[in-house]
Amino acid sequence: MLSRQFVRENPDEVRRALDTKGVDVDLDRILDIDEEWRDLKAEGDNLRHQRNEVSSEIGELKREGKDEAAEEAIERSQELKEELEAVEERAEELEAELEKALLRLPNVPHPDAPVGDDESDNVEAERWGFDDRRELPDDVVPHYDLGEDLEILDFERGAKVSGGGFYFAKGEGARLEHALIQYMLELHREEHDYVDVFPPIPVNSASMRGTGQFPKFVEDAYRLGGDNDDPYDDDDLWLLPTAEVPVTNMYRDEILTDDDLPLKHQAYSPNFRREAGEHGTETRGIVRVHQFNKVEMVNFVRPENSYDRLEGLLDEATEVLERLGLPYHVLEMCTGDMGFTQAKKYDIEVWAPGDDMEDGPDVGGRWLEVSSVSNFEDFQARRAKIQYRPEQHESAEYIHTLNGSGLAIPRVMVAILEYYQNDDGTVTVPEPLRPYMGGQERIEGHESVGESALGEAEGDGE
Numbered sequence: 344m345l346s347r348q349f350v351r352e353n354p355d356e357v358r359r360a361l362d363t364k365g366v367d368v369d370l371d372r373i374l375d376i377d378e379e380w381r382d383l384k385a386e387g388d389n390l391r392h393q394r395n396e397v398s399s400e401i402g403e404l405k406r407e408g409k410d411e412a413a414e415e416a417i418e419r420s421q422e423l424k425e426e427l428e429a430v431e432e433r434a435e436e437l438e439a440e441l442e443k444a445l446l447r448l449p450n451v452p453h454p455d456a457p458v459g460d461d462e463s464d465n466v467e468a469e470r471w472g473f474d475d476r477r478e479l480p481d482d483v484v485p486h487y488d489l490g491e492d493l494e495i496l497d498f499e500r501g502a503k504v505s506g507g508g509f510y511f512a513k514g515e516g517a518r519l520e521h522a523l524i525q526y527m528l529e530l531h532r533e534e535h536d537y538v539d540v541f542p543p544i545p546v547n548s549a550s551m552r553g554t555g556q557f558p559k560f561v562e563d564a565y566r567l568g569g570d571n572d573d574p575y576d577d578d579d580l581w582l583l584p585t586a587e588v589p590v591t592n593m594y595r596d597e598i599l600t601d602d603d604l605p606l607k608h609q610a611y612s613p614n615f616r617r618e619a620g621e622h623g624t625e626t627r628g629i630v631r632v633h634q635f636n637k638v639e640m641v642n643f644v645r646p647e648n649s650y651d652r653l654e655g656l657l658d659e660a661t662e663v664l665e666r667l668g669l670p671y672h673v674l675e676m677c678t679g680d681m682g683f684t685q686a687k688k689y690d691i692e693v694w695a696p697g698d699d700m701e702d703g704p705d706v707g708g709r710w711l712e713v714s715s716v717s718n719f720e721d722f723q724a725r726r727a728k729i730q731y732r733p734e735q736h737e738s739a740e741y742i743h744t745l746n747g748s749g750l751a752i753p754r755v756m757v758a759i760l761e762y763y764q765n766d767d768g769t770v771t772v773p774e775p776l777r778p779y780m781g782g783q784e785r786i787e788g789h790e791s792v793g794e795s796a797l798g799e800a801e802g803d804g805e
Contacts, residue, residue, distance in 0.1 A: 357370060390423055453650075549595070690714070
């Protein structure tokens, strides 16, 4: 959330943010509301002052025996009271309208962020792992076919149980997913000083608003006990779309101390998003699903340290891919593609060689986003009212928040199944994950289960 003062004093900068982020909000209306609200506040202060003066006069007039004049003063005091009540009521209405309108303003991009309209204007900041990539089969089987061939991914039964966009990971596939979660948590805990948090899965509307999901992204959320189009209260519950929401809101309406900072939390959670959009090869398999596992890193820092921490957070996320030996690149997001809440943002995209896409690298395959690393500055902190006090005798200030996935599990699985694929259809387990899979070096798959599998086998014999 942008402060009223910032919007009032920097309207051109806010207009540029609206334009570059493609957000349609009537800024002139907001400025008019703010001006009327300030005029009413001044008028209210003046009416209170007049009423206080009249109240003093009433006592003096009564002491002097001027009853008629005192009665006139009492009538004037009542008139002033009624005028003040009307002014305060209107000011409260405008303040509520202003607060609601401010929630629809996007964060202002950092001056160093590339200016652009869409993803085509993002800037590649780094590319890693392509010069010494491993030898791949002549024809890499896409993860969705390989996963079914090995019986480690089951899309049909996932859809049967929960609907489209859900899947079962089973056997070695489930072990691989568990291994990735445990590996990432241990790496960030032991080497990057993160404190683990296991958050609640349902989050309330106030928490969704605090991190910027609401009101803009209501249609993407899974609501508990209601339709997304229905009005919602602060206490209504939703399935979390990312652990960023509960972890950031842990400290909503609180004041941290300077000694608490920097505060670094990590959380594993399942995440739920409706992910409405086109279907096809680009979204087939586990690339875009309605439930996915993720390890999220959330940082709370002093404002003067937030951009150094952004670079550190980026290094912590990319280190996971480097240790797994997975080629990737980093994009610095342009103003038109960075998102509603971010001041500066990087996307980390891992290389998956199974499907050739037009926007993939020149060696073939495609990029899959596995992390967005973002600095929100004080945008989320203002919405969630998270502050810190530099010194005990000083006023509290809004903190800066950052987060980044460390990483999104399904897309890392896609990259492993395709990049570590062997000619015989097995998959080599990356060395760092083997201790979490009982020393297993290869994923070799399982036999099919059920009479349908038996029928297929008998049919093949005929």
